[in-house]
Amino acid sequence: MATTTLIVLPFAGALLVALLPLPRNATAWLAFLISLVEVARWIVAAAQYDFDKGGLQLSASTEWVQSLGISYSVGFYGFSIWLVGVSVIVSAAAIGWALWVGRERPRAYYALMLGLTGAVVATFVAQDLLLFYVAFEAMLIPLYVLVGVWGGERRSTATLTFVVYTMIGSLLMLAAVVAFGVTQGTFSLVDSGTSDNTWIFLGFAAAFAIKAPLFPFHGWLPLAYREAPIEVTAVLSGIVSKTAVFGFIRIALPKFPGPVHDLRGLILVLSGAGLVYGSVLAFRTFDLRGIVAYSSLAQMGLITLGIFASNDLGLDGAVLQSVNHALISASMFLLVGMVERRTGTGDIPALGGMARGRPILATVLLVAGMVALAVPGSATFAGEFLIMAGAYGQGWGYAVVVALGVVLAAMYVLRLISAVLHERRGPSVREEARDLRVGELALVLPLVACLLVLSFWPALVSESSFAGDRASAVVSQGFR
Amino acid sequence: MIASTIPTPHVDWFALSPSLSLLAASGLCLFVAVLLPEWLRKAFAATIAFAGFATAGGFAIALFNHSQTAQTLLSDSMSRDRLAAFTQLILAATGAVVVFVGWGDRRRGNAGEYYALLTAAVAGMAFFVSAENLMTLFLGLEWFSLCLYVLCALDTDRAASLEAGLKYVIIGSFGSAVLLFGSALVYGATGKLGFAQIAAANASNDSFLVAGLAMILAGLMFKISAAPFHMWTPDVYQGAPTSVTAFMSAATKTAAFVLLVRLLNTAFPKESDIWTIALAVIACISLAWGNLAALAQRDVKRLLAYSSISQAGFMLIGVETATSRGTEALLYYLVVYSALSVGAFAVVAARERELGAPVTLESLAGFGWERPVYGSALWLFMLGFAGFPLTGGLFGKFFVFSAAYDAGDWWLVIVGVVATMVSLAYYLNVIRWMYMRTAPAPRVVVVGGAPPREWALGLAVAGCAVVTVGTFFVVQPILDLASDAAAALPF
Numbered sequence: 010m011a012t013t014t015l016i017v018l019p020f021a022g023a024l025l026v027a028l029l030p031l032p033r034n035a036t037a038w039l040a041f042l043i044s045l046v047e048v049a050r051w052i053v054a055a056a057q058y059d060f061d062k063g064g065l066q067l068s069a070s071t072e073w074v075q076s077l078g079i080s081y082s083v084g085f086y087g088f089s090i091w092l093v094g095v096s097v098i099v100s101a102a103a104i105g106w107a108l109w110v111g112r113e114r115p116r117a118y119y120a121l122m123l124g125l126t127g128a129v130v131a132t133f134v135a136q137d138l139l140l141f142y143v144a145f146e147a148m149l150i151p152l153y154v155l156v157g158v159w160g161g162e163r164r165s166t167a168t169l170t171f172v173v174y175t176m177i178g179s180l181l182m183l184a185a186v187v188a189f190g191v192t193q194g195t196f197s198l199v200d201s202g203t204s205d206n207t208w209i210f211l212g213f214a215a216a217f218a219i220k221a222p223l224f225p226f227h228g229w230l231p232l233a234y235r236e237a238p239i240e241v242t243a244v245l246s247g248i249v250s251k252t253a254v255f256g257f258i259r260i261a262l263p264k265f266p267g268p269v270h271d272l273r274g275l276i277l278v279l280s281g282a283g284l285v286y287g288s289v290l291a292f293r294t295f296d297l298r299g300i301v302a303y304s305s306l307a308q309m310g311l312i313t314l315g316i317f318a319s320n321d322l323g324l325d326g327a328v329l330q331s332v333n334h335a336l337i338s339a340s341m342f343l344l345v346g347m348v349e350r351r352t353g354t355g356d357i358p359a360l361g362g363m364a365r366g367r368p369i370l371a372t373v374l375l376v377a378g379m380v381a382l383a384v385p386g387s388a389t390f391a392g393e394f395l396i397m398a399g400a401y402g403q404g405w406g407y408a409v410v411v412a413l414g415v416v417l418a419a420m421y422v423l424r425l426i427s428a429v430l431h432e433r434r435g436p437s438v439r440e441e442a443r444d445l446r447v448g449e450l451a452l453v454l455p456l457v458a459c460l461l462v463l464s465f466w467p468a469l470v471s472e473s474s475f476a477g478d479r480a481s482a483v484v485s486q487g488f489r
Numbered sequence: 490m491i492a493s494t495i496p497t498p499h500v501d502w503f504a505l506s507p508s509l510s511l512l513a514a515s516g517l518c519l520f521v522a523v524l525l526p527e528w529l530r531k532a533f534a535a536t537i538a539f540a541g542f543a544t545a546g547g548f549a550i551a552l553f554n555h556s557q558t559a560q561t562l563l564s565d566s567m568s569r570d571r572l573a574a575f576t577q578l579i580l581a582a583t584g585a586v587v588v589f590v591g592w593g594d595r596r597r598g599n600a601g602e603y604y605a606l607l608t609a610a611v612a613g614m615a616f617f618v619s620a621e622n623l624m625t626l627f628l629g630l631e632w633f634s635l636c637l638y639v640l641c642a643l644d645t646d647r648a649a650s651l652e653a654g655l656k657y658v659i660i661g662s663f664g665s666a667v668l669l670f671g672s673a674l675v676y677g678a679t680g681k682l683g684f685a686q687i688a689a690a691n692a693s694n695d696s697f698l699v700a701g702l703a704m705i706l707a708g709l710m711f712k713i714s715a716a717p718f719h720m721w722t723p724d725v726y727q728g729a730p731t732s733v734t735a736f737m738s739a740a741t742k743t744a745a746f747v748l749l750v751r752l753l754n755t756a757f758p759k760e761s762d763i764w765t766i767a768l769a770v771i772a773c774i775s776l777a778w779g780n781l782a783a784l785a786q787r788d789v790k791r792l793l794a795y796s797s798i799s800q801a802g803f804m805l806i807g808v809e810t811a812t813s814r815g816t817e818a819l820l821y822y823l824v825v826y827s828a829l830s831v832g833a834f835a836v837v838a839a840r841e842r843e844l845g846a847p848v849t850l851e852s853l854a855g856f857g858w859e860r861p862v863y864g865s866a867l868w869l870f871m872l873g874f875a876g877f878p879l880t881g882g883l884f885g886k887f888f889v890f891s892a893a894y895d896a897g898d899w900w901l902v903i904v905g906v907v908a909t910m911v912s913l914a915y916y917l918n919v920i921r922w923m924y925m926r927t928a929p930a931p932r933v934v935v936v937g938g939a940p941p942r943e944w945a946l947g948l949a950v951a952g953c954a955v956v957t958v959g960t961f962f963v964v965q966p967i968l969d970l971a972s973d974a975a976a977a978l979p980f
């Protein structure tokens with residue numbers, strides 16, 4: 010029940026918001042309230058979950074299509090508790106941001122945002138392949154409209170590329186789901202066995218690689234992240250990309266041990282390439298959104314590296330880093346949004362010198378940036394260190410690539426910070442542009458606070474994701 | 490008495506009841522058309538037609554419950570089984586919804602005829618789907634086709650409608666002629682008309698039989714509008730009155746598809762190695778041609794027509810498997826497809842009545858925001874066609890693909906998946922026009938503000954939307970019914 014309410018609540022909320030003829034502000038507040046209730050509901054669920062025991066908990070299952078072995082079955086593992094946690098938190102922050110800035114056509118907008126939240130949560134708890142596919146695909150519908158209606162000038166092209174890329178992935182996955190489920194006789198992730206079919210594995214891998222996105226499947230990323238409303242970008246890069254992480258950990262690794270073994274080298278190389286390539290692009294690009302967007306590409310490469318290292322350290326690190334990245338990317342995008350609202354632009358040459366007279370903005374951006382560049386002692390440092398150690402298990406070369414990525418991260422984050430806060434005052438920065446307001450702080454501070462908590466206690470996530478230190482055993486045994 | 494000396498076959502009136510009740514309704518509608526004053530005709534005829542569809546649906550349910558074992562009637566010319574009953578139920582439901590869609594049509598003096606033809610067409614289809622020999626097959630085919638020809642041309646004051654009717658007559662008759670010729674060849678090869686007897690005649694190697702089978706297939710492909718037998722579809726769907734298009738696109742396909750599986754699996758099971766390949770090829774051509782041509786359409790009815798061609802391709806994959814699983818998938822798909830198709834055309838009808846002009850993509854600009862209910866309904870139907878979650882369309886595609894994979898045709902799954910990718914371009918384009926474009930210029934608004942609310946059309950759209958979403962959540966019960974129906978065929 011606990012899990013089902015977590016899925017149903019946002020969808021029911023979306024219907025409510027869409028149907029109630031409330032005034033603009035009331036609609037926004039109602040949506041924000043629903044998203045906060047969802048966070049509260051998650052806290053209750055996390056408290057109920059027994060992390061020492063691990064395994065599938067809070068599960069529910071109802072037959073859906075008996076004759077094909079499809080069921081509505083949901084449940085939590087340790088790592089999915091954390092993925093759902095950041096999802097609901099980031100969604101609440103995003104909806105709060107929309108409430109703060111105000112969006113046209115509020116009933117449709119908030120309904121879609123809540124629907125998106127519900128679909129993401131459903132993806133993370135799905136224990137049936139078809140349910141997973143349904144949720145994975147259902148994310149696309151609200152995203153399509155959110156970018157296409159409320160996006161920037163080139164939203165039309167952005168939605169088109171985004172949809173084309175993701176649908177190619179999704180439909181390949183559908184073919185793979187059909188093939189896997191029909192061969193196994195069941196679509197349940199818990200009951201089904203493993204498969205040695207490389208083609209089926211590639212169907213899944215393509216969908217996840219596009220959704221993450223991983224190099225070289227990231228063609229949709231720059232436009233979509235730039236043209237979407239900033240809070241949608243935060244959701245997109247923060248949590249929607251993590252559905253790929255879930256897919257890799259829950260489906261690709263345990264169900265396809267053979268193909269994973271055969272293709273591990275290729276995937277690791279591509280992930281490493283994405284890490285370096287994304288970092289370099291982030292260092293070279295000339296707008297704030299671009300920097301955060303490409304850094305997401307780099308971070309997803311890093312996380313995938315950890316996953317496909319397939320050892321305890323790598324998997325624990327990948328989950329920790331997923332949680333970190335969701336929080337960082339959401340807070341960075343929201344901070345970028347706050348800067349853009351004050352200056353009307355995100356172009357680096359037009360910015361600068363915003364620290365003077367705006368101490369709160371400077372402090373928050375600096376703290377978030379420090380965490381983002383993995384300063385020792387931060388949660389991201391812990392995550393990246395774990396991944397590096399895990400990657401070392403597959404070869405020292407991968408560890409060197411990760412180290413390179415960490416150095417590059419420092420470069421692009423520092424560039425962003427100095428471009429916004431320091432240097433000469435940019436032409437678009439007006440003297441009277443205000444410091445962060447209370448409302449904005451209330452949105453971004455909880456995210457940064459979560460990061461700081463994780464910085465002091467990264468083991469909260471990394472030790473509990475797979476019931477102690479047995480990550481690779483748990484994954485290779487199919488979470489049994 | 491003479492009657493006692495001539496042996497007459499026992500007539501199972503109950504098995505014929507869906508057709509008969511609709512024929513009765515049709516006759517009553519014709520009486521209405523001549524006996525009642527004009528202002529009363531529409532209301533009376535529509536009520537009678539709806540009652541007829543409800544009765545036929547009720548009879549179909551009863552037949553389904555009382556026909557566990559398939560039996561043949563009237564000297565083996567008809568069959569009474571669950572497959573026929575299940576299809577008759579879909580057809581009756583489609584007809585009932587179309588009564589609501591057609592209610593708002595501006596008919597000058599032919600409302601009675603409209604409903605009479607509608608009920609007569611469904612009566613013919615109900616007869617057609619239970620055909621068990623080549624003669625009754627042809628009879629049923631012509632019965633409902635003639636009604637459809639007239640229905641298409643019913644808007645006599647619109648040239649496009651007349652043109653549609655004429656095109657449909659010419660190409661439809663050609664299709665019928667091909668089918669009849671094929672039947673003759675099969676009869677020549679086997680000396681039998683009954684489906685089961687044809688199968689028992691063991692004439693697999695006879696080239697007449699194979700040629701006849703090919704021609705019968707071609708004739709039926711005209712009716713399900715699969716490429717390359719689809720030439721009439723875009724023109725007729727575009728020109729016919731929109732409520733008629735809604736009806737045709739759903740009901741004709743349903744009837745023709747069910748008869749296709751029945752015929753192929755009862756009369757030609759031994760030739761399955763031939764016709765499965767033929768159907769796979771036709772499915773691929775339909776998917777390719779329907780989707781690619783739909784990309785280029787601006788007129789929404791034309792776009793939906795090409796979409797229906799590609800949907801026929803998906804359903805053909807189900808037939809092609811020649812398994813009970815494929816047939817279940819087909820029947821499930823037909824339920825969803827009927828709802829989607831009637832619903833989508835109903836929304837087009839709403840927009841058409843509002844504008845008084847054919848609906849193009851441009852004239853959908855801003856529609857989603859202006860008419861939130863119709864807009865979200867059309868959105869839902871487009872997602873359903875494309876096979877997105879939260880619509881039964883997902884399961885339709887899913888079942889067809891899994892049946893094909895199960896039968897070893899993994900390559901058809903790939904073709905279907907690629908076709909779905911292409912189809913997204915135009916389905917999502919409709920959504921894009923509705924929500925992401927604004928109307929180019931202020932339109933001339935009818936004096937008196939917004940057009941009156943059409944509760945009947947709204948109900949029809951709501952009904953289709955409920956089926957579309959309902960078939961996503963309630964899958965197993967429908968699948969059980971479909972598998973009971975498919976059990977009537979010898980697999």
